[in-house]
Amino acid sequence: MRLALLVIIVSCISMGSQAFELKPSQNHSVESLEVQLSSKEAEYENFIASLSILNTQVANEEEKLNLLRSKGNELTTARNQALVNMNKQYEALVDNPEQDIVEVQNAYRKAILAQKNNKDGIKNSVALLADLKVKLARANVERFTLANAREVLLEEIIIARVKRLRDEFETKSELKTTQMVACDTQETLKQCIVRSNLLAKQKASKEFVNNLFAKATESSLINAHKSNSAAQVRLIKHKVLSSEFSGQGNYSTTISVELEGSLPNFEACKLLDLSSRYCSYKKTPASEESVNIDANNEFLSNDESVLYELTVRSDQYDDEVFIDGVSYGSTRLSVMLSAGNHDVVITKAGYLDHKEQIRLNKNSTIKAELIKASINFANGEVIQDILPGDELGPELIGIPAGKFQMGDMKGAGLRNEKPARSAQILNSFAIGQSQITVGDFKQFVKATNYVTEAETDNGCAAFVQGQPQYNSVLNWRNPGFKQGDDHPVVCVSDEDSNAYLSWLSQKTHRNYRLPNEIEWEYVARAGSIANYWWGNDIGNGKANCAYCGSKWSNLSTSPIKSFRANKLGLYDTVGNVWELTNSHKVVARGGAWNFTPRLARTSVRLELSPGFRSNYLGFRALREN
Secondary structure: OHHHHHHHHHHHHHHHHHHOOOOOOOOOOHHHHHHHHHHHHHHHHHHHHHHHHHHHHHHHHHHHHHHHHHHHHHHHHHHHHHHHHHHHHHHHHHHOOOOOOHHHHHHHHHHHHHHHHHHHHHHHHHHHHHHHHHHHHHHHHHHHHHHHHHHHHHHHHHHHHHHHHHHHHOOEEEEEEEEEEEOOOOOOHHHHHHHHHHHHHHHHHHHHHHHHHHHOOOHHHHHOOHHHOOOEEEEEEEEEEEEEEOOOOEEEEEEEEEEEEEOOOOHHHHHOOOOHHHOOOOOOOHHHOOEEEOOOOOEEEOOOOOEEEEEEEEOOOOOEEEEOOEEOOOOOEEEEEEOEEEEEEEEOOOEOOEEEEEEEOOOEEEEEOOOEOEOOOOOOOEEOOEEHHHEEOOOEEEEOEEEEEEOOOOOOOOHHHOOOEEEEEOOOEEEEOOOOEHHHHHHHHHHHOOOOHHHHOOOEEEEEOOEEEEEOOOEOOEOOOOOOOOOEOOOOOHHHHHHHHHHHHHHHOOOEEOOOHHHHHHHHHOOOOOOEOOEOOOOOOOOEOOOOOOOOOOOOOOOOOOOOOOOOOOOOOOEOOEEEOOOOOEEEEOOOOOOOHHHHOOOOEEEEOOOOOEOOEEEOOEEEO
16 A cells, blocks of 8 residues: 555656646747646646545554554553463462463463564554655645646736737727718818818727727626726828718718727736736836836826825724824824825834835825734844854844734635634744845854755755756755855755754854744734735735746845845745744745745745755744843
């Protein structure tokens, strides 16, 4: 049965390697991608079924081992009793040499043999259980690999849908239309002709747009957004085919019009009801040169006289709201502000400040959940220990104790993210503003001559055709892409990270370690219950993950602090590299540069084998109070 299960799992993995060779952003059709997705979904379901068998085997073997150990206690008691019985018979033999002791001797022999067989069974069960758990850990890594491949296809399908709609709209067509007008007595013949031709061109343009919406593949979806659409039509040229005046003062004209359609800016995403990150920015038409586009792909007026209403709410009474440094009193409040950027800070004694920068291009609302500050470290205090030689340790941020909700709260999570639950941080701590960098790790290696597992064993894993494969030439110095000292260190295992943190503890006389999963999710959420600390949509260019719109996406790690910090002052809690945690299993959190946005959600848990290292795995330091 063990061999059969392994064959099933290896077969699933092999199919994934062969069936998924898609490279991001290639020109695959929606239909071909959907066929691949259907195949990948079936492959994933088969793998999950195989994984379920393996989980059952582990559970059964654990139950068997517990029974054997319980049986061992009973057999020990039976052996002791058999020995007592035999000793009594030997004592009786002194008084009666004819006494028959064969039966009690045999009973004692059987008790010893039964105990020996039980111990052998325990030994074999322990070995088998350890083997099964290793296979289960590897299978969990492969499950994430398949999940990522599936998410890649989902992303590519959306990108292909956007491209298909643009191709369907950005076409040229020549239409012939006839228009008849009654010439007004107050206008000249020339004016009547011009008006007739203009109406004919407008008629042709409307027909052209209607045809674009009607003939689009996803016509029913995009027509729901047609009334607010900014789809454009450009008149390339027109030609009058015939024209005549009637005796009743009517003018009739037949013209041929060549038209071209376009979907400006992010219109395709709006029509398809998609995140704007799937639509790349296009050059603004000359007629819109006075208009800017913000990071959320929305228009902003340059006219500072334009005012919008900002409403600010929080979940606490007696707070104070500062906008651009000016106090506006407590929430709830509404204030009219000019279009553009504004810094909003909500404060209350005993709570963390809620800081938010908002760019107003419409009436907006801020809803803040203030986090109670029960800390010994100063609230948001920046801490940096000094190492020997006056070198600086990692930059840390003071974090308060508190309660929060962790796990999948949006219903889109994997099984190991559920159920969502309340969690509590009892003691304050300090945690790295950023992931440990190449420069940080270089200090450690220079001081200790430490050699990582990747350098002493078979290298570091990287994705090859959708699968993590070890490459003997890859390690933290050479992860397969260019890195500077300000990039997060990768190709380090759980053992390597703990070695670095032990050295850091020794040199600073402080207690450094990896954060546990509760601590990690607490700081990563920063008071949010959404998929990401800023909301439920990954947005565009907000993090370094696959299809997330940054220049590093799907290519490499990015320098730390390349994106905005969350509300606790931490960088890259979404994407860049997976971060190891201090758990009873080896679990990484946060997503990475080559994993899709859905797998960078705050609640996602990547279970790994001990000693696993890859060029998308790093860590963050925590210092206890």
